[in-house]
Amino acid sequence: MAEKSYKGYLLDLDGTVYKGKTAIVEAVQFIRKLKERSLPYLYVTNNSSLTPAQLKERLENIGIEAKEGDFFTSSMAAAAVMKNMDKHKNHTQASSEIRVLAIGETGLHTALATAGFQIVNQPPASYVVVGIDRSFTYEKMKHATLAINQGAAFISTNRDRAVPTEEGLVPGNGAITASIACATGKEPMYVGKPEAAIVNLALERLHLQTKEVLLIGDNLETDIAAGAKSGMDTLLVYTGFSRKEDVEKSAVKPTYTAEHLLQWNI
Template identity: 55%
Template sequence: MKAYKGYLLDLDGTVYRGNEVIPEAVHFIRALREEGIPYLYLTNNSSAPPEAVAKKLQAMGIEASPEEVYTSSMATAAYLAEKHPQGTRVHVIGEEGLHMALAQAGCTLTDQEADYVVVGIDRSFSYAKLAAAARAIRSGATLIATNRDPALPTENGLMPGNGALVAAVAAAGGTQPIVIGKPESIIVNYALKRLGTPKEETLIVGDNLMTDIAAGVNSGMDSLLVLTGYSSAADAAVSPWQPTYVADHLMAWYEKLAGGNR
């Protein structure tokens, strides 16, 4: 084990489940702040802008600012801004966080002729939205997915994630998406640039082997699996994506690290 100079922390299943905070996460984040160790909340959830995510964390008793949040919507907007000029025409399936991030990046949001179809979680998803996205893709638009998470951990168990919507749009449009969020390295590289710590000295933390831990593997980073959400220890034993460390929860990791290196 080693002490890391920066952390990329997942949210759903790691810091909270739905609207319920994971108590050990509160203590861990407080410890990071007290020691001056930089961290960034790195989430595949595209629905909310960073201000809303920070407000949710604050309501749970966690000191947080929008600058500490990096979402798949923000990474998607950064990708489009980097690859294409302002005014890129985008047909969006998604909620407030995705619409805001794309607009702020200079994209033109449209229901007409589009260069891209971007799909994020949309809890008002409908057949009409599916049909419109498919028409845009078959007319030449490129499909981008903020993430492909099949399910979201909540206080009521696992609920359908954006991956279900992406699968429907990809099938209807007859194509496969460019994926921005975890487990891809695209979002991780943008987050590391914002955090300012080298990947060799940064730990990526999460509850999902297929997204968080696979993102670490794909990005050449050390990773920590916490057993507070999607994946279990039994899952980790047979997973092709092996975490560097496994802990019951965030504070168990901190206590183990403190006992060995602090």
């Protein structure tokens, strides 16, 4: 199945390439075909907790060759958005002098450090950025609230209210962000899917235009919605979150659907 050919691909990870610690067989073969034909692609993920090095290791553990440059995370997108915001403010400060109060895990802290920001855990700060943080505390919420009330820009890596685990659905970054939004009365700028920001930044990394790239994912609410907001063609695969009946009820429609990735002819 293929209605048109594309010069590049943006791929979701969980539910599209793997489920938990298990690779989706058809996805492995699809990625192999992309490599054989030298077609550029990026894994675009809302996962803010892991670094590209950790994601590379995760894929290699399930038999998929990867390099760190293959990944673009919501943490990396947040850092890029903040750099762009800072340019527009015409700051004379170097990034290393810009204080960022970061709530999150290794992936977020690494992305911010790589971008050159000064990471702090209490105000004052120019930015408050929130990613999934499984050691989130009242004290962290308090410091974030104080910083935002003092004028810090409020950024969140994604809206994910809950995330699937072996135990079932557990609170996601959206739940943490909502607590700070409630305390401050201010809504953050979200950068992860379904927002267009992460997709547009990923396209810049591929050096391709919107019409030249197909976005592939398993989730109507995040992957396909992000593609729609960016004006991209999308492929929904039924290997993860969304089902056929979801498409019928949804206002967001994928350009294409497939049972699995091998039904898509490159």
